[in-house]
Amino acid sequence: MISEENVLELTSILFAILIFPGFGFLFVCALGFQWIDRWVVAHLQGRIGPPWFQPLADFIKLMAKEDMLPIGAHERACALLPMVSLAAVLTVALYVPVGGHVVGAFEGDLIVVLVLLSLPAVAYFLAGWLSASVFSVVGGSRALLQYFAYEVPFLMALSGPAILSGSWSISRIAALQSQTVWMVLVQPVGFLLAFVGLIGKLKRSPFDIPKAKSEIGAGPLTEFSGRKLALWHLSLHTKTVVGIFLLVDVFLGGSGGSPTIWGALTFGAKSLLILLALSVAGVLYARLRIDQLTHVGWRVLAPLALLQILFVIWIGA
Amino acid sequence: MNVELVLEALREAFPTEALEPRAVPVDETFVPLPPDCVHPAVRILIERFGLRHLSTITGEDTGSEIVLLYHLWHGRGLTLRAVLPRDGAHIATLTDLIPGAAFYEREVSEMLGVTFDGHPDPGTLLLPDNWDGEPPLRQQRGGVQ
Amino acid sequence: MSRPSSLAYLLPELVRTLLARRVTVSFPFEPLEQPVYFRGKVIVQSELCRGCGLCVRDCPAFALELEREGGGRFQLVHYRDRCAYCGQCADSCPQGAIALVSEFVPPTPRRETLTQVIVERDAGG
Amino acid sequence: MSRMTIPIGPQHPALKEPVSFLLTVEGERIVESALRIGYVHRGLERILQNRNYVQNVHVAERVCGICSHAHTTAYCQGVEALLGLDVSPRALYLRTLLCELERIHSHLLWVGVLAEHIGFTTIFMYAWRDREIALDIMEELSGGRVAHAVNVIGGVRIDVSQAQVHAILARLDELERQIGTFLDVIRHERTFQARTRGVGHLSAEQVRRYCVVGPVARASGVDVDMRRDAPYAAYDRLSFQVITADEGDVWARAMVRALETVESLHMCRQLLIGLPDGAPSLFKKGHSDGAPSLFKKGHSDGALAARAPRRVPPGEAVSRCEAPRGELIYYIRSDGSDRPARIKIRTPTLTTLMTLPDQLRDIHTADVPAVLAGVDLCIACADR
Numbered sequence: 012m013i014s015e016e017n018v019l020e021l022t023s024i025l026f027a028i029l030i031f032p033g034f035g036f037l038f039v040c041a042l043g044f045q046w047i048d049r050w051v052v053a054h055l056q057g058r059i060g061p062p063w064f065q066p067l068a069d070f071i072k073l074m075a076k077e078d079m080l081p082i083g084a085h086e087r088a089c090a091l092l093p094m095v096s097l098a099a100v101l102t103v104a105l106y107v108p109v110g111g112h113v114v115g116a117f118e119g120d121l122i123v124v125l126v127l128l129s130l131p132a133v134a135y136f137l138a139g140w141l142s143a144s145v146f147s148v149v150g151g152s153r154a155l156l157q158y159f160a161y162e163v164p165f166l167m168a169l170s171g172p173a174i175l176s177g178s179w180s181i182s183r184i185a186a187l188q189s190q191t192v193w194m195v196l197v198q199p200v201g202f203l204l205a206f207v208g209l210i211g212k213l214k215r216s217p218f219d220i221p222k223a224k225s226e227i228g229a230g231p232l233t234e235f236s237g238r239k240l241a242l243w244h245l246s247l248h249t250k251t252v253v254g255i256f257l258l259v260d261v262f263l264g265g266s267g268g269s270p271t272i273w274g275a276l277t278f279g280a281k282s283l284l285i286l287l288a289l290s291v292a293g294v295l296y297a298r299l300r301i302d303q304l305t306h307v308g309w310r311v312l313a314p315l316a317l318l319q320i321l322f323v324i325w326i327g328a
Numbered sequence: 329m330n331v332e333l334v335l336e337a338l339r340e341a342f343p344t345e346a347l348e349p350r351a352v353p354v355d356e357t358f359v360p361l362p363p364d365c366v367h368p369a370v371r372i373l374i375e376r377f378g379l380r381h382l383s384t385i386t387g388e389d390t391g392s393e394i395v396l397l398y399h400l401w402h403g404r405g406l407t408l409r410a411v412l413p414r415d416g417a418h419i420a421t422l423t424d425l426i427p428g429a430a431f432y433e434r435e436v437s438e439m440l441g442v443t444f445d446g447h448p449d450p451g452t453l454l455l456p457d458n459w460d461g462e463p464p465l466r467q468q469r470g471g472v473q
Numbered sequence: 474m475s476r477p478s479s480l481a482y483l484l485p486e487l488v489r490t491l492l493a494r495r496v497t498v499s500f501p502f503e504p505l506e507q508p509v510y511f512r513g514k515v516i517v518q519s520e521l522c523r524g525c526g527l528c529v530r531d532c533p534a535f536a537l538e539l540e541r542e543g544g545g546r547f548q549l550v551h552y553r554d555r556c557a558y559c560g561q562c563a564d565s566c567p568q569g570a571i572a573l574v575s576e577f578v579p580p581t582p583r584r585e586t587l588t589q590v591i592v593e594r595d596a597g598g
Numbered sequence: 599m600s601r602m603t604i605p606i607g608p609q610h611p612a613l614k615e616p617v618s619f620l621l622t623v624e625g626e627r628i629v630e631s632a633l634r635i636g637y638v639h640r641g642l643e644r645i646l647q648n649r650n651y652v653q654n655v656h657v658a659e660r661v662c663g664i665c666s667h668a669h670t671t672a673y674c675q676g677v678e679a680l681l682g683l684d685v686s687p688r689a690l691y692l693r694t695l696l697c698e699l700e701r702i703h704s705h706l707l708w709v710g711v712l713a714e715h716i717g718f719t720t721i722f723m724y725a726w727r728d729r730e731i732a733l734d735i736m737e738e739l740s741g742g743r744v745a746h747a748v749n750v751i752g753g754v755r756i757d758v759s760q761a762q763v764h765a766i767l768a769r770l771d772e773l774e775r776q777i778g779t780f781l782d783v784i785r786h787e788r789t790f791q792a793r794t795r796g797v798g799h800l801s802a803e804q805v806r807r808y809c810v811v812g813p814v815a816r817a818s819g820v821d822v823d824m825r826r827d828a829p830y831a832a833y834d835r836l837s838f839q840v841i842t843a844d845e846g847d848v849w850a851r852a853m854v855r856a857l858e859t860v861e862s863l864h865m866c867r868q869l870l871i872g873l874p875d876g877a878p879s880l881f882k883k884g885h886s887d888g889a890p891s892l893f894k895k896g897h898s899d900g901a902l903a904a905r906a907p908r909r910v911p912p913g914e915a916v917s918r919c920e921a922p923r924g925e926l927i928y929y930i931r932s933d934g935s936d937r938p939a940r941i942k943i944r945t946p947t948l949t950t951l952m953t954l955p956d957q958l959r960d961i962h963t964a965d966v967p968a969v970l971a972g973v974d975l976c977i978a979c980a981d982r
Contacts (some may be wrong), residue, residue, distance in 0.1 A: 056723035057490045058497045070698060145604045149626075149963065216717060225612040225715045225967040227604075295483050297789035298717025300964040301626065344599060353679035354914040355828060381822075382809050383918070384944030386929045399927060399944075405916055428809030431952055432944070454636035454981055465644065482787045483720060488778055496727050508734075512741035533653035559656045559747045564755065572743070 022055040024114075032109035034040070041248035042066040044255070044286055051290040062213060066248075070241055078237030083143035083183065089235070092134045092141075093242035099130035100249045106255045108182050110275035111266040116182045121173055124181065124257065125166060128212065130245060132158045135221070138229025138243075148231025153301050154221035160308030161218070165208025167316035171201040171323045172261050176231060186267030197326075199320045202262045204312055209254045211304075213247070216293035220301050255285045331357050334377060334406060341372055357404035358397075366398065367420040370408070374425055377402065382426050383472045387436035389414070389467045394440055398422070418443035439465040511575035512558045515551055519592040521570035522549060528562035528571060537562060550590035554584050601629070604963065608637050612715055615977035619954070623963055631958040635951065639981040646941040651677055651751060651910060654938065658928075659745055660870040661943060662979045667700045668921035669943075670749035675830060676917035676930040677751050680910050687832070687874040689753035694832040695759055695869045696736065696748050697919075699842065702773070703732040704922035705813075705855040705862075708974050709780055712852060715967035716793040719784060728776040735766050763870045770863055777859050794849040798957045798969035801846060808952045812924020814973050817854040818846035824920035835872070836865050848972035855974075868938040878955075881897075903951045908936045923974055945979035 027033055045066040053060025080089055103124050105114040132154060139151020172194040173179050176187045188194055195202040211218045222230035229235075232243055259265060259281045266274030299307070331349070335357075342365050350358045358405060361369055373379040379402040386397040394417050398408040412419060421444040422429040423472055433444045434453040441463035444450065462468065498505070507513065524547040529537045536556040540548040558578075563571040581587065608620040616637035622630040625936050642661055646654050658673040659666045671693060678685060685693075709723035733743045740746040758766075783790055800810070805818045815822055823840040825833045841857040843850035849869050910932040917928045924946030935940040950973040957969050 015739060052719075054491060054495070055487045057493065057495060057497060057727050058722055058723065059495045094858060145602055148602070149604065149623075216719065219717065220964070223717060223964065225717070226964050291487070294487060294720045295481055295795050296718070297713070297721075297787075299789065299792065302962065303792055352913075353915045354675065354830070354917055358914070380806050380809070383925065383927045384929075384942065384948075386940070386942035388931065388940045388942075390939075397929065397942075399916060399929065401925075405828075405918065407916065426809065427807045428949060428952055431948055452636070454639040454649070456636070464641065480788070482783065486724070487720075490724070496730070501779070507740070508738040510738065512747070531652045533649060533656035533740040557656060557660075557745070558742075559659070559745065560741065560755075561652065561656060561747070565652070575741075590803070 027112070027114045028105065032112045033114060036109070037101065037104050037249050037252060038245075040252045041245060042070070044252055045248050047286060048251075048284070048290050051287060052294055055289070055291070055294045064241035070245065073236075073244070074238055076237040077156045078239060081143045081234050081260065084234060085141040085143075086114050089138065090139045090239065091233075092138045093239050093246060096131040096134040096243055097246035097249065099127045099134070100246050100253055103127045104249070104253050104256075106181065107253055108185055108260055108265055109256055110278040111271070113182055116180060118183075119179045121169070121184070121261075125169060128250070128257075129158070129162060130253070131250060132162075132212070135231050138235070139221075142231070142234040144234045146227040146229070146233045147231045150221045150227050150233070151245065153227075154214075155233060156301050157218065157220055157304060159300035160210045160305045161211030161312070164204045164308065164312035164316040165212065167313075167320055168201045168208060169257075169261060171198050171319055174320070174323050175327050181260050182265075185260040188264035189267045193262065195262045198319060198323065199315050200260075200315060201323075202258075204316050204319065205258055205262065206285070207312060209258060210292060211308075213254060213289075215251075215289060217296035217298050218304060219298055220304060223298055251286075251289075255282050255289075258285055331404065331406065334373065334379075335359065337372055337376055338369055343460070349357065351439055351461075352407070356399075356407055358409050360408045360411075363396075363412055363419045366408055366410050367422065370398070370400075370422055370425050373400065373406075379406070380426060382422070382429050382432070384424050385429065385432040385436050387442060387465070389440055389465060391467050394442060396436065408412040412421045412442060416443075417441065418445055418471070439463055441466060452473040505577070507575040507577060509575055511577075512560050512573040514574050514576040514578050515553070515556065515558075515562065515591070516572055516574055517549070517591045518570045519594070521568040522592045523568060524549070524592070524594060524596070525567065527565045527567060531561050531565040533557065533559060533561060545594070547592070547594050548590055551589045551591045553578060553587035553589060600624075606966060612666070612684065612970060613788075613975075613977075614711070615975070617975065617977045619966075620959065621963065621966065622960065626963050628958055628961055628963060628966070631955050632956055635977060636981055638978050642982045643941055643943065647938060649714060650908065650936045651938065652908070655749060655751065656745075656747065658943075659747065659749075661982060662718075662921075662945065662976055663744055664704050665700060665921040665923065665926070665967055665974060666744055667696045667746050667748060668926055669918055670691070670746075671697060671831065672917045672919045672926050672928040673922060673930070673941075674749045674751050675919065676915040676928050677910060679915045679917065680913050680930065680932055681751070681907060683752050685753055688757075688830040691873050692754045692756060692758065693749060694836070695758075696740070696746060696754075697831065698869070699732050699736050699867045700867075701745075701862045701922045702859050703729050703736070703860045706732065706777075706780075708855055709852065709969070710714075712794075712848070712968065712971040713790075715971040716763060716790070718790060718793075719962050721780070724776075725780065725948070728773060731769055731773045731776070733752075734957040738762075758870075758873065763873065767867065767870055770866055774860065774863050777856065777863070781856050781860070784849070784856055792851060793965075793968055794852060795845075795847060797848045797961070797965045798851075798972045799845075799847045800953055800957065803954060804956060805846075808949060810924075810949045812920070812922075812946045812950075813851055813854045813858065814950050814953075815924065816840065816842045817850040819844045824918055824925050828918055830917075832869065836868050848968050851972050851974075885917075891937050909934065910936070910938070923947060923976060923978075923979075924949070945976065945982070947974075947976045951975070951980055 029035060046063055050060040080086055092099045106116060106124050107122040117205060136151045139147040139154060172184050176184050178184060235243060235299055259278060263281045266278040330425055335349055345362060347359055352358050357470050365428040381401045388395045394412045394414055396410045396443055400406045421433055432448055433455055436442050436453045437450060438455050481594045524539060526539045529539045532553045534557040536552045558573060560573050563573055602623050604621045604623055606621060607613050608616040618634040620632040621628050646657055649657060655670055658669045661669045682955045706725050710722045713721035715723060736746055737743045740748045748756055798930060800818045802819045805815045807821045807962035819842055821842050826840050838861050841854050841861060843854050912932055912934040914931045918924050926946060927944045929942040930938055
């Protein structure tokens with residue numbers, strides 16, 4: 012027997028998953044952040060940049076385009092991989108609080124989020140490996156090498172706040188910061204490492220090594236077109252949004268406690284700040300080589316992250 | 329580069345040949361040589377004068393013969409001029425002395441049908457691999473241009 | 474004045490660029506400015522043309538054709554699809570009748586619309 | 599480790615023009631490379647034989663899309679030598695001015711291409727933005743950004759008024775400030791250095807073996823520059839330095855080119871300030887007075903045009919000049935008609951192409967774009 016309350020609850024859950032803070036909101040954010048990023052980069056480089064609807068137009072254009080793969084590519088896997096990547100990112104989004112709203116939260120969701128966030132990297136590598144082109148194979152192996160370079164410091168950097176606050180729930184970590192201080196003030200090094208790790212995770216310049224245009228075309232995505240490519244792009248841009256939200260929640264105090272208008276506004280402002288930092292970081296440097304990145308990852312970032320963890324345990328004790 | 333000294337050295341090396349140098353604008357000296365003297369002449373130029381810069385090799389089909397011009401440069405231009413017969417034209421390669429001659433020789437070879445004996449990597453440079461027509465810069469009989 | 478190395482070396486230049494004017498324009502929606510001496514559209518003062526054909530002889534792209542129809546009648550045809558806008562015709566014309574003005578000739582998919590009779594002279598003209 | 603063949607070209611994002619490299623790689627190391635050119639061979643040497651000397655100025659201009667003025671300079675110089683024409687000093691100065699502006703534009707374009715190849719988009723955008731200053735000056739002087747159509751046999755087609763001289767000088771100052779930025783970045787920016795230092799090394803001996811010319815040779819310590827060693831146009835009246843470096847890698851090439859740009863700026867200033875009076879062309883147009891003002895496209899004294907003799911006496915000429923990429927040589931033979939019997943063009947890119955198999959051996963695949971950018975390929979030039 013379905014009572015009225017059950018229906019109401021169901022609708023509110025569906026609304027949370029599909030509209031806000033779920034998929035619809037994420038889609039809008041993905042396109043919006045993409046446009047802001049492109050606009051900022053353009054203006055830093057002296058250009059006027061694209062109009063606001065450009066990301067949407069690009070998405071629609073790709074959806075309408077002919078979809079083809081070269082002979083020898085694993086067709087079913089190639090169709091599945093972008094969906095896997097997108098699904099993983101969207102699942103992550105359910106556990107990352109947006110302005111205090113969260114679809115599902117439980118003790119330990121940070122670990123689930125971190126694991127699921129690496130799934131797109133694996134899908135990306137497989138896409139390169141299975142799509143029958145030398146460029147994508149080289150790009151795929153680079154993506155894997157890069158994964159090992161950034162993932163360890165990224166994980167260690169994000170576990171710092173969890174250890175300090177004694178909880179592996181993102182909502183709890185965010186809520187605790189509103190009572191004490193922001194984690195970025197306690198662990199500035201950890202925040203920087205997480206930020207650098209995020210650049211690596213999102214394959215943004217200067218760590219856009221797996222898709223270095225002038226070297227290997229579009230890397231693993233060289234042979235993708237049409238809807239598959241649109242889904243790939245959507246999954247990468249959604250990942251940007253989710254990654255930024257995660258950093259805001261864990262290091263910048265999220266929305267500052269309860270879901271209020273003021274909280275939502277500060278959350279948005281913090282997210283935009285990180286996006287801006289990502290854009291500026293992309294504009295400042297030349298792309299590193301994969302061996303230079305692994306060098307930086309293992310010789311600089313990983314030891315720093317280790318020291319950071321030791322520091323956290325020391326002040327926590 | 330002292331052109332007089334160079335000419336003296338060449339005259340010494342090839343006493344039987346009448347070397348009649350000719351001044352050509354802009355600041356270039358043309359020295360006619362028999363085809364088989366080009367390689368030894370370039371060796372002398374490299375060893376005695378350090379003249380190693382080959383600007384290019386010009387090949388031309390005048391209708392009755394094929395003229396090869398080796399444009400060298402060392403502060404001033406020096407061009408060695410060799411005349412080959414149209415049929416079965418061949419000459420020794422310079423790539424062993426000047427590796428940079430490789431592309432120029434390949435170009436002359438495909439454009440005019442001259443064989444460069446001993447070239448390490450003959451083959452087309454600009455023309456397609458499956459080119460089977462006449463060498464394009466040969467003058468066709470019947471005056472078709 | 475060169476600055477020492479730093480991790481964000483380009484930052485001052487970024488700020489300077491941000492404060493300066495943008496250099497790109499949204500071209501089809503905003504007009505492009507052409508300098509006065511831009512070699513664009515070819516125009517002819519047809520009353521000066523004598524049909525000597527010097528422009529036709531010197532045109533490197535064979536974009537001009539002179540059609541003599543007997544009895545002093547002639548037509549000078551300009552094939553703008555072949556034209557390289559080099560301005561040699563304006564130079565070669567002994568009458569100074571040809572000029573290239575700073576007007577951009579827009580591209581078109583219909584090639585035949587680019588052919589233009591620029592001088593048409595009847596007998597005794 | 600298994601071997602793989604990576605095709606770079608004929609179509610590839612790292613290439614602006616069609617050329618093909620087949621790279622055999624082990625992991626990310628390149629063990630072997632094969633080069634193929636000729637995809638844009640247009641048979642220009644044959645075309646030049648089929649057109650008259652006047653038309654050929656414009657054909658020569660289209661050999662290259664960047665150093666077009668260098669080509670017409672070499673060509674006109676050769677034909678003028680055959681005709682025995684003396685070109686007026688003002689014309690020589692203007693010709694040289696365009697040569698140097700073109701060098702600035704070509705080198706800045708190159709800085710941008712290199713930056714884009716190593717993933718430094720911002721420098722790419724800035725370099726191309728500032729290159730516009732040089733392009734705008736050239737467009738205002740000649741009416742074309744790249745195809746200037748400035749040289750004619752016997753002089754130049756353009757003239758510069760005193761007001762224009764001042765305007766150009768002011769913009770050159772602006773350009774110099776911007777080039778300072780690039781010099782700073784090349785000298786100090788860490789990621790730029792990480793991607794260019796030690797990459798694509800060529801020793802002075804290799805340079806001599808392959809008869810390499812231009813900035814690539816100078817960056818390996820081979821001090822050769824046609825502007826100084828065989829002065830043409832107005833170069834004997836200018837004071838300038840030939841920039842060399844010893845490292846021989848892509849970074850040294852960047853440094854040499856950037857410093858050469860500054861040197862070219864100084865030369866432009868000298869040319870503009872010391873511009874001699876007189877006619878910019880040997881021959882004046884007859885009927886300019888009667889034409890309405892629009893048709894007097896020239897400047898202070900009416901339209902300008904060359905009326906060099908159409909027939910060139912039989913003879914041969916070898917004309918060399920320093921294009922932005924190095925020594926450019928034209929061989930012209932005339933048989934006495936109004937068409938050349940043979941014109942041979944050797945562009946500087948052909949020399950640097952020969953060094954690429956050496957440079958591409960035993961390097962990281964990620965360095966391939968930097969190496970390719972480093973030698974400043976102009977494939978249309980090389981293929982003709």
